[in-house]
Amino acid sequence: MLRRLTISNYLLIDGLDLPLGEGLSIITGETGSGKSILLGALGLATGERAESGIMRDPASRCVIELEVQLDPDRWQGWFQRAELPWESPCILRRQLEPNGRSRAFINDTPVRLEQLRELGAGILHVHSQHHTLLLNDRAFQLGLVDGFCGQHQAVEHYAGTYRQWRSVRERLDALREEEANARQEADYLAFQLNELDAAALQEGEIGILEQDLARAEHAEELLRTLQAVDDGVQGDGGLLAGLSSLEQALAKASRYDQRSASLLERLRSVRIELQDIGHEASGAALEVDLDPAAVDRLNERLDSLNRLLQKHRCEDETALITLREDLRERLARIGGLGRDLGELEGEEERLRTNVSKQADGLSKARSKALAPLA
Incomplete structure (x- = not known):
């Protein structure tokens, strides 16, 4: 929910502090009264590209702040992944300097413009006569459904489990490739080690x-x-x-x-x-x-x-002894790959099953919520 919009040195506005209450807020005015300026300020606060010449005073800084109330079930996980401090209300701030430099902040923490844009896209949707509605976008539709049936926390949980499964799957694929290559190398390493062991090397x-x-x-x-x-x-x-x-x-x-x-x-x-x-x-x-x-x-x-x-x-023979022990360690690691592979396969199967169960639960919850609307 939008709670407050603060504008400083933007186009015709020298300074504005606009509080927004709960429920529906309507801003009206005749053509040219500045409604589109407010929409432009909202766009800048949520990561849109800044055009040149938008400062009322070109020698001063332009600052736009948007205060929003966020749903923790939906957004707390996003803040954790972005390594940002979680606060709600949350303040999105955009600063435009006279030299053309632009800076973005979330709760006073500097962020990349992409992060500001990603957060803004989830909390603000502008529908005008010149914009295509997002109702045909599948992700937007799912977001509406999840909000309607209260599944945002379940979606975050599913997304976290899915990321864990993907990470383990990538590690598993890499370990399988390493184990296959190691098997081809193991016989030759064992031959070299046996040869050096049979030599009974001694220092000096x-x-x-x-x-x-x-x-x-x-x-x-x-x-x-x-x-x-x-x-x-x-x-x-x-x-x-x-x-x-x-x-x-x-x-x-x-x-x-x-x-x-x-x-x-x-x-x-x-x-x-x-x-x-x-x-x-x-x-x-x-x-x-x-x-x-x-x-x-x-x-x-x-x-x-x-x-x-x-x-x-x-x-010298010291270098041979070092090589012998290195070969022994490499063979020991190769021998342990099979054990590591088995453990990782078990973890991957557990996470895959969990992902499937959570996805099935989400699907059923969405279907149940949409049944009265069908």
């Missing part, structure tokens, strides 16, 4: 393998070197044997020479270090593997890892 393994291969390829030379060090340090006539006689001589000299005592301490430290070197060389020599098949095994393992690096375009 390639570096260790390269060191082991170098030792295996020079095992005999390494063994001879370690044995020579052991013999040269601990064998008869070795370094330790020579140091023993020097140590005895310095021990005697240290009784009367402080510098000799210092040299003796240093010599003893050298002897301890040489003993450690000899023991370690001896132990390392025992660990040298002279197995001729070791080189082949190490080369085979390195070749296998390098083939995987080249195949998957990875820089």
